[in-house]
Amino acid sequence: MRPSKRAANQMRAVSLERGFSRHAEGSCLVRFGETHVLCTASLEERVPGWLKNTGKGWVTAEYGMLPRATGDRMRREAAAGKQSGRTQEIQRLIGRSLRAIVNLTALGERQITVDCDVIQADGGTRTAAITGAFVALSDCLSWMEERGMVKRNDVLKDHVAAISCGIYNGVPVLDLDYPEDSSADTDANFVMTGRGGIVEIQGTAEGEPFSEADLQSLMTLAKAGIGELVEKQKAALAG
Amino acid sequence: MRPSKRAANQMRAVSLERGFSRHAEGSCLVRFGETHVLCTASLEERVPGWLKNTGKGWVTAEYGMLPRATGDRMRREAAAGKQSGRTQEIQRLIGRSLRAIVNLTALGERQITVDCDVIQADGGTRTAAITGAFVALSDCLSWMEERGMVKRNDVLKDHVAAISCGIYNGVPVLDLDYPEDSSADTDANFVMTGRGGIVEIQGTAEGEPFSEADLQSLMTLAKAGIGELVEKQKAALAG
Amino acid sequence: MRPSKRAANQMRAVSLERGFSRHAEGSCLVRFGETHVLCTASLEERVPGWLKNTGKGWVTAEYGMLPRATGDRMRREAAAGKQSGRTQEIQRLIGRSLRAIVNLTALGERQITVDCDVIQADGGTRTAAITGAFVALSDCLSWMEERGMVKRNDVLKDHVAAISCGIYNGVPVLDLDYPEDSSADTDANFVMTGRGGIVEIQGTAEGEPFSEADLQSLMTLAKAGIGELVEKQKAALAG
Amino acid sequence: MRPSKRAANQMRAVSLERGFSRHAEGSCLVRFGETHVLCTASLEERVPGWLKNTGKGWVTAEYGMLPRATGDRMRREAAAGKQSGRTQEIQRLIGRSLRAIVNLTALGERQITVDCDVIQADGGTRTAAITGAFVALSDCLSWMEERGMVKRNDVLKDHVAAISCGIYNGVPVLDLDYPEDSSADTDANFVMTGRGGIVEIQGTAEGEPFSEADLQSLMTLAKAGIGELVEKQKAALAG
Amino acid sequence: MRPSKRAANQMRAVSLERGFSRHAEGSCLVRFGETHVLCTASLEERVPGWLKNTGKGWVTAEYGMLPRATGDRMRREAAAGKQSGRTQEIQRLIGRSLRAIVNLTALGERQITVDCDVIQADGGTRTAAITGAFVALSDCLSWMEERGMVKRNDVLKDHVAAISCGIYNGVPVLDLDYPEDSSADTDANFVMTGRGGIVEIQGTAEGEPFSEADLQSLMTLAKAGIGELVEKQKAALAG
């Protein structure tokens, strides 16, 4: 039995609230249950140095957590003077995931930065962030399309979304919340496209090593979950 | 005529949404029009070194802005590796303002940190932050009172709230929004208590120096404005 | 009775020693009693990025304290690896105060940096720094005038000086020294021009909030004090 | 055809040179072809704060690259003033991988830090590092056993080794070198135990997403490769 | 002919002004011509960790330059966020030089930090700093002796002073000023005790290597110069 009473293959309530931020070219407040992440996409007419004069653009991400997003207050990274290894790992993952479904040449020599800031955390912040970042990115591209800068569908090759799975009390379950995450034996994050291609998979044994069969079970759960998330993205973008 | 069509002595719509954050001992999302600041109060059973074994506690504040809270994306301070002078100035002001109405001995040897994070900015973030931080602090103390740790009313000596005023196109106006703030001749921030005492006053001539009469006009506007804000705090806390 | 036996409206002995530094284009060692600040103005033929090709120049300030300027040795900021919030707050204030009386267009695309380094501290370092920085800036502009670069009086629109006031043992007093500053109820810094315009006012209740009447008393003291300081600046520059 | 002429399932020449460093309690220079990593295990009689008085120890890792380990000189991280996100990601992975096969209670309240410094890089530095770090750790524990501090086999629950696989020109291949790594479509790192349990799996689509079947092919290659590596570890430790 | 018209073995005018700083336990403004360094000695009742419970004390030094001590303004190290290699090299040298003539056991478990801040620079700042630091240290120890904490002469084993020499236009000369220093072929700094022992010698060929005979010539000049400096220290301390 999961602490939240959810079925093994049941995600938390997911919502994608577009246009949460008045200034950003695209924005989305994504909620996976009590995990809330604000994603904003910012367009800049510049690219990193190595892309200058290549005709190609760049999509990148930054990640942060408000100090009291968590049960105990964490030290503010700006005050500490550096981003933790965990923060850097997550923001690199979000950036790679978005670039996997973007045609950088169709974007042109511009940069879109997607900021994913965790307002409240209850496990799964990186997967919620990727799922919401896609919506913010899509709206940023629509904003650009309205101004004749790009065709949104030339730049976006597919959807991308992410979900975590894990083995909790010996049972493979979908979309770990914090109580599950902190005691799961195995924890895996899956990033997949709308067409079911795998963009990224990260599986970690927290306690005992896991087997190929375990990995297969988690993959099966993840595919179904990501299918649901992509439907929710489509519904939100159609709304 | 103000860009927002407001009367000279008219504040923006103000709301104080308590309990916005599920983890913090006290929290408040404060909105001054399109300026939205999330204030969370976190209790810790420790004090800074210089207060150890004095029986006195401490109240402090930190301030941050999400990178795309503003019209143009600003560099993330955690990525830059330091807090700007402006950030430090503001968080020191918030901390002093709260301590002005707190009895640190009645608090006991504990620290309350109020984090004020700007979700969206449209001018006046520091005054909104102080006004909301008071509500978060008050709820944190109520949380402590429920657990028999303190009496809220022994710790809180009064209300505290803040408002900006300025001279815009030659006319003294209350509660500057960003378009006014960026072109005002004079800009002043007032922090006052529920009983009308002045906690802090900061006036700056952006262009031409101002006169004592100007300062007097701004003070008159501010007193009325802070009176309204204190009423809103009381209503929110009674709600 | 003030610890220094001064009358309530009596400043400390003030001196402005021009040309203290052989290398700087302008320099002044300012003494407010036992508070000694070396101000040097350095001319550079460059401007910050946002002013390039605007025809306008920039005046900025930096502030520092020698580690043993104070009663107890303070950690050297260069060794600590960052400037404190207090340091940044003060240097921003000095810069704003100087720019309030400078015509940046008449200066042309150049930057003048005024370094204010506290050699010995006994309260009021920021107000001494502003008062001395004006003299160093003026001499830097005279140096430029001698070389046909600018007209000093086209660039300098007025004098600027600063003084602190406070309520000590219930009495409003002028120009707090350290023993007064550390036990005053209210502490306010005033920056005013030679013609009596207010450039900046910062008042803080250290203990109990203060009233409008208190503020008025401090303002009255400050105006007289700044009038004296401006006379001393004129005498020094005429010397 | 692979640039190195290797068969798809053929690893590079692997060597594990124990005792490379005279000072460390355990050390190993590991070579995967032209990738050379020096791993040293250092014993310290202290643990991180959160483990004090728990009776448990800690195993952690740090990773670095000499500036000219690579084809172009990279900036020295010590001079840059921080470790890159990539460095932090890798050293966190190495630490987790080692802890997966260590009984921290049997270790007792001590910390072993394994430093993995890349002397020369040609792809696969993180997998070489994990494979060599195990040997250095094992020798450190033998050093401790000689002094009656622990039983090596009580602390080490299993072997751990790692290998990369990827899809290069459409073909799944084992142990990517730099020319392959920089043009592979998909790149995956596997960390597994001597008994075949999965400790960590990280798969990334560099270009097009990959399929479950692709992942299965890579896993099959990896299992065989890690089996070989564990045999080499055993031979080295028996030597 | 030297730019300053001095004879080859002629030092600049040297003065040692004791008690320049009202707060420090010992202080000295040392002038070697236009090079002016303020040295303050600060006593603290603590020692670095590695000396705790050894009964021994510590003497250390820090060095800094005001940004406009030099002909062109240099970036403030506190603003840059770190001390340059040159600064660290010099402050390590000053600390070693002082410790060479101090009995750390007689000092007891206390630390004296000598801050050497260059108010104005014209070459030879490190040698002036060492020479003045000795006077500040001596006065700090006298201050302690007055309070019964130590016997000054038990702690101070000898005098220490320093001078630079160089080969300028082919001629060995004593006490280089900035114009000489910046074009000398060879530059050497000597730190010696009152009894003529060598504490430190640092010689550097700026252009062509130098010979043993050159070094001998510089040494001869330095011995005489340091003899003069020690006499000036004695006179100052007797004054």
Place this chain on the structure above:
Amino acid sequence: MRPSKRAANQMRAVSLERGFSRHAEGSCLVRFGETHVLCTASLEERVPGWLKNTGKGWVTAEYGMLPRATGDRMRREAAAGKQSGRTQEIQRLIGRSLRAIVNLTALGERQITVDCDVIQADGGTRTAAITGAFVALSDCLSWMEERGMVKRNDVLKDHVAAISCGIYNGVPVLDLDYPEDSSADTDANFVMTGRGGIVEIQGTAEGEPFSEADLQSLMTLAKAGIGELVEKQKAALAG
């Protein structure tokens, strides 16, 4: 008697292994007994800002130690976020030593960075580094000569090598190892050219001051030692 049984004028076994690194334009693993330093020379087609358009190039050095190069593990400088004063002092010395024998005009507007990384330390790392860095630099210039970029012998004016000497138990000895270094009374490093010119001399009294006669004895030892090192450089480069 020296701990290593060496005669007073006997160096440790020295070897210079060229081409240790496959990527660098020049490289050398230098061993002075158990002190092992990897020196790599990296060519870049850029120069520091102050040399742009001067036609002159630059040679610089960086120094580092692997964390467990020493008997106790030292904190990794990249993790600490800065290079120690000792590190900066050594890398500045290596750079100056190399530039003393380089014709920067003949090099042309290019920079060669020599990285000296200590793989294992047993005293004398800086002198080993200089001696090996010369070989790496020479090979880098040969690499350039092969490509018609420079004439190696136009750029290299001479050999340069370095050795430490010290007074150990009252006896002047050559090439201190760590046990000698940590208990020597006096420690001096000499950098000299192939023709016997002195490039740099740094002598420090660790305990009692030393005399001119002591310095002379150390110089005599050093000249002979450096003569041997230059022969070994020649043999290695001829090999």
